[in-house]
Amino acid sequence: xxxxxxxxxxxxxxxxxxxxxxxxxxxxxxxxxxxxxxxxxxxxxxxxxxxxxxxxxxxxxxxxxxxxxxxxxxxxxxxxxxxxxxxxxxxxxxxxxxxxxxxxxxxxxxxxxxxxxxxxxxxxxxxxxxxxxxxxxxxxxxxxxxxxxxxxxxxxxxxxxxxxxxxxxxxxxxxxxxxxxxxxxxxxxxxxxxxxxxxxxxxxxxxxxxxxxxxxxxxxxxxxxxxxxxxxxxxxxxxxxxxxxxxxxxxxxxxxxxxxxxxxxxxxxxxxxxxxxxxxxxxxxxxxxx
Amino acid sequence: xxxxxxxxxxxxxxxxxxxxxxxxxxxxxxxxxxxxxxxxxxxxxxxxxxxxxxxxxxxxxxxxxxxxxxxxxxxxxxxxxxxxxxxxxxxxxxxxxxxxxxxxxxxxxxxxxxxxxxxxxxxxxxxxxxxxxxxxxxxxxxxxxxxxxxxxxxxxxxxxxxxxxxxxxxxxxxxxxxxxxxxxxxxxxxxxxxxxxxxxxxxxxxxxxxxxxxxxxxxxxxxxxxxxxxxxxxxxxxxxxxxxxxxxxxxxxxxxxxxxxxxxxxxxxxxxxxxxxxxxxxxxxxxxxxxxxxxxxxxxxxxxxxxxxxxxxxxxxxxxxxxxxxxxxxxxxxxxxxxxxxxxxxxxxxxxxxxxxxxxxxxxxxxxxxxxxxxxxxxxxxxxxxxxxxxxxxxxxxxxxxxxxxxxxxxxxxxxxx
Numbered sequence: 001x002x003x004x005x006x007x008x009x010x011x012x013x014x015x016x017x018x019x020x021x022x023x024x025x026x027x028x029x030x031x032x033x034x035x036x037x038x039x040x041x042x043x044x045x046x047x048x049x050x051x052x053x054x055x056x057x058x059x060x061x062x063x064x065x066x067x068x069x070x071x072x073x074x075x076x077x078x079x080x081x082x083x084x085x086x087x088x089x090x091x092x093x094x095x096x097x098x099x100x101x102x103x104x105x106x107x108x109x110x111x112x113x114x115x116x117x118x119x120x121x122x123x124x125x126x127x128x129x130x131x132x133x134x135x136x137x138x139x140x141x142x143x144x145x146x147x148x149x150x151x152x153x154x155x156x157x158x159x160x161x162x163x164x165x166x167x168x169x170x171x172x173x174x175x176x177x178x179x180x181x182x183x184x185x186x187x188x189x190x191x192x193x194x195x196x197x198x199x200x201x202x203x204x205x206x207x208x209x210x211x212x213x214x215x216x217x218x219x220x221x222x223x224x225x226x227x228x229x230x231x232x233x234x235x236x237x238x239x240x241x242x243x244x245x246x247x248x249x250x251x252x253x254x255x256x257x258x259x260x261x262x263x264x265x266x267x268x269x270x271x272x273x274x275x276x277x278x279x280x281x282x283x284x285x286x287x288x289x290x
Numbered sequence: 291x292x293x294x295x296x297x298x299x300x301x302x303x304x305x306x307x308x309x310x311x312x313x314x315x316x317x318x319x320x321x322x323x324x325x326x327x328x329x330x331x332x333x334x335x336x337x338x339x340x341x342x343x344x345x346x347x348x349x350x351x352x353x354x355x356x357x358x359x360x361x362x363x364x365x366x367x368x369x370x371x372x373x374x375x376x377x378x379x380x381x382x383x384x385x386x387x388x389x390x391x392x393x394x395x396x397x398x399x400x401x402x403x404x405x406x407x408x409x410x411x412x413x414x415x416x417x418x419x420x421x422x423x424x425x426x427x428x429x430x431x432x433x434x435x436x437x438x439x440x441x442x443x444x445x446x447x448x449x450x451x452x453x454x455x456x457x458x459x460x461x462x463x464x465x466x467x468x469x470x471x472x473x474x475x476x477x478x479x480x481x482x483x484x485x486x487x488x489x490x491x492x493x494x495x496x497x498x499x500x501x502x503x504x505x506x507x508x509x510x511x512x513x514x515x516x517x518x519x520x521x522x523x524x525x526x527x528x529x530x531x532x533x534x535x536x537x538x539x540x541x542x543x544x545x546x547x548x549x550x551x552x553x554x555x556x557x558x559x560x561x562x563x564x565x566x567x568x569x570x571x572x573x574x575x576x577x578x579x580x581x582x583x584x585x586x587x588x589x590x591x592x593x594x595x596x597x598x599x600x601x602x603x604x605x606x607x608x609x610x611x612x613x614x615x616x617x618x619x620x621x622x623x624x625x626x627x628x629x630x631x632x633x634x635x636x637x638x639x640x641x642x643x644x645x646x647x648x649x650x651x652x653x654x655x656x657x658x659x660x661x662x663x664x665x666x667x668x669x670x671x672x673x674x675x676x677x678x679x680x681x682x683x684x685x686x687x688x689x690x691x692x693x694x695x696x697x698x699x700x701x702x703x704x705x706x707x708x
Contacts, residue, residue: 024378024387026302047418055406058447129401130419131378287380288305 028284033276037133044132048140053147067151071107075100082220091222093251094163097156101250102219102243104152105181108145109239110210116141116189117196117206124290134283135276138193142186149178156250168252177245184238184268190275194282198289218243223257235260238268295471295502296353296376300385303346303371303526343562345371346382347526353519355390358503360513360534362541363523365672366562369506372523373475376504391502394420394469405449409440409459412448416463430466438462471502512615514538524558542614542653542676551580552675559657559672567598567669571658573677576643585682586651586691586699590644594658596669597637604668605632606661607640612673613697614653625661648699650691651681 057063075096082088083095090098119141120127120134127134153174160167196202217239218226226234234240235257241264248256346368353359363369374380376387377395402419403412413434417427427434435441438459440451448456497503497516505517513520513534520537522530530540551572560566572593575581584590594607608623622642625632634640654677659670681690684699691699 022378022389022393024375024382024389026382026384026386043424044418047415047424051404051407051411051415054411055404058406126402126419128379130421132419132421284381287374 034133034280038135041132041136045136045140045143048136049144052140052144064151067148068155071100071103071152071155074103078103078220088221089225091224093165097159097163097165097251098222098247099220100152100159101156101247102217104149104156105177105242105246106214106217106219106239107152108149108181109185109242110214111148112142112145112185113189113192113206113210115145116185117192118203120193120197120286121200121290127290128287134286135190135279138189138279139186142182142189145185146178146182149181160250165251167250170249170252173245174249177242177249180238180245180265180268181242183272184242187238187268187272187275190272190279194275194279197282197286213237213239231257231260232263235263236267238264238271240264241268293355294352294388295355295357295391296351296387296389296504298352298372298376298385298387299350301346301349301372301375301382301387302344302384303368303375303380304383305343305345344526346375348385349523349526349528350385351521351528351531353502353504355502356500357519358497358505358517360505360507360517360520360537361523362507362513362520362537363529364559366525367523367558368526369523370475371526373473373504373506377473389471391470392421392468393471393473394464394467395473395475403448403456403460406447408447409444409451412459413463416460417467420464420467422467434462434466437465469501471504472496473504475506507616554658554671554674557671557674559674561667561670561672564667564669565598565602567602567660568594568596568658568671568674570595571656571671571675573656573675582676583678583680584647585680587646587648587682587684587701590647590677592642592656592658592675593639594642595639596660598660598668600636602636602668603662604634604636604660605663607634608659608661609642610657610659611649612655612657614655617697619649619654619697623661646701647679648701649679650693650695650697650699651679652693652697653678 060066062069078099079096082099083090088095093101116138119137123137126132157167192202192206214220216237223231223234223240223244241256241261244256244260345366349368349372361369361372371380373395375382376389377393402416404415407415413431414424414427418424435444438455438461440455440459443451443455448459451459494516503516505513507513517534519532520534521528522537522541530537551570553570554560554568555566572595573581573584574591574593576589576591578591578593592609594609596607598604606623606625608621608625610621611619613619622644624634624640655673656675656677657670657672658674660668662668681692683690684701
């Protein structure tokens with residue numbers, strides 16, 4: 001992009017006087033990612049993220065505390081139903097810890113999907129009035145959920161101490177799997193968000209999909225329960241890699257299956273790049289259909 | 291090259307209309323549509339010319355740096371679409387535009403304000419949305435707060451603000467954006483008269499400071515004061531482009547077609563999406579002879595002819611008079627004149643008679659409309675016809691009224707008590 005020096009006659013000194021020429025065109029090549037544009041707007045990503053987090057807990061007495069309280073109830077219910085009653089094995093790890101180490105990335109994924117798929121439509125007043133790369137909205141929405149995730153990690157470590165399981169060196173790889181969880185959530189969200197702007201049915205489909213998807217992922221049961229010959233097909237579900245990664249990094253049990261990780265990461269990359277391109281193709285008409 | 295602020299080349303924007311058949315909001319509707327098209331394929335229209343609305347059609351123009359440029363046109367002429375394309379909110383269907391410099395717009399006032407956040411937080415949020423860097427906002431923060439006059443409530447959530455405070459704060463942020471190109475759309479501007487005045491004076495400042503201003507307004511007086519050049523849009527096409535006073539007369543010409551009497555069938559002032567039913571409108575004297583210029587305090591008569599399908603149940607027919615500057619002067623309709631039930635025939639002619647036209651000399655427009663109920667228009671033509679009011683010795687004192695006296699004439703008395 002060319003930059004052109006624009007002399008300002010105003011006495012106020014702008015922090016960036018030279019602006020690149022903006023070219024508005026009817027057709028844009030679909031392969032131009034324009035990641036530079038995204039970088040230019042990075043402060044807006046932080047700002048929207050911060051707004052979402054800040055407003056979620058206003059006028060709430062317990063506030064962020066809910067992030068600790070509500071999972072405790074979920075864990076209790078799941079432990080009673082799936083461990084005591086249904087006798088689902090947990091690879092030798094105490095079931096509450098076993099299920100929560102998976103609920104952490106899964107809950108993040110499910111919430112992100114629910115929140116971001118309606119995010120663009122909810123920001124209709126912004127979209128129809130101001131320009132910014134639209135993809136910022138689902139990105140900020142997905143990124144914001146990571147805070148819940150971080151608070152959840154404290155809970156996992158606390159439970160680990162309670163059950164006498166100390167983290168191994170594997171925990172240093174956790175940011176890697178956190179990144180993979182973020183990439184997975186964003187990849188699916190990009191597709192759903194872009195479709196949701198036009199077809200609101202996607203909101204109902206998301207709810208159903210999340211329910212089914214959870215049982216297709218090793219959340220309440222261990223991967224070892226999946227028959228050996230189905231593992232590769234099973235790991236086409238990118239959340240398998242994410243959840244197994246979390247369990248390994250947090251609990252240090254059984255090193256992760258590298259083939260399975262590679263498949264998950266590969267699938268996520270394809271969905272993410274495809275989703276980004278699809279979103280960019282669709283975003284051109286957002287303001288007209290919202 | 292470098293003295294150009296905006297260059298638009300062959301910009302076009304097409305929207306698909308015929309909403310019922312062409313747009314689907316749920317997947318169920320698509321499936322239903324596909325199924326029905328299997329059984330009755332002839333009922334599915336292709337995306338032909340007829341179903342496409344050309345909101346903007348091959349528009350090319352240039353705006354120089356430091357110039358104040360105005361865009362005028364009727365509703366649906368494509369003004370707002372053009373501004374949306376230039377501010378990158380939507381994309382053109384064809385053509386390209388180049389913009390040199392940072393664009394700021396006063397149609398975004400308050401966009402993105404969050405009611406739960408405090409005034410301080412909203413300044414940062416709003417600034418970021420409008421494209422300011424955090425450091426830039428921080429540097430101007432005190433200035434913004436001073437301008438808004440809400441420093442006492444800076445840490446109060448804006449949901450507890452009065453609407454005046456809210457608008458002041460929002461405007462303060464937008465006003466400190468320091469754009470190189472300022473876009474103002476009066477039609478979309480919110481707020482009370484005081485706020486609009488503030489908007490306009492800010493715009494004047496910007497223009498005087500030598501920044502580029504792109505302005506959309508109905509206020510013709512404002513255009514002749516502020517803008518050097520103007521463009522008249524009509525049905526998405528440029529009808530005229532040139533110096534602002536020539537543009538205003540071109541606009542007034544396009545606004546009325548012919549003075550005195552007018553065929554309404556293909557009138558440009560018709561709001562999109564209505565059923566064209568009114569066929570003609572005619573200004574006459576009491577005897578029914580065509581007339582286009584009336585005197586202050588004289589008789590005024592308008593005949594509106596219309597024909598709609600016999601099953602259309604119309605509630606009322608009315609007229610609305612506006613000044614040349616776009617100010618509403620008054621309205622008059624059958625709803626006011628007749629007691630309930632409010633019903634007029636589906637076809638016919640209505641005569642509106644004003645025995646004493648108490649308007650100051652000047653040019654006036656008449657919009658005409660047919661209403662189905664209080665909120666829904668059957669047909670509406672804005673500025674269908676124009677007439678002029680000539681001065682007269684209304685008070686019998688030899689004093690001639692002029693347009694400097696305002697719009698409205700009072701036929702009163704003055705008494706000297708002591």
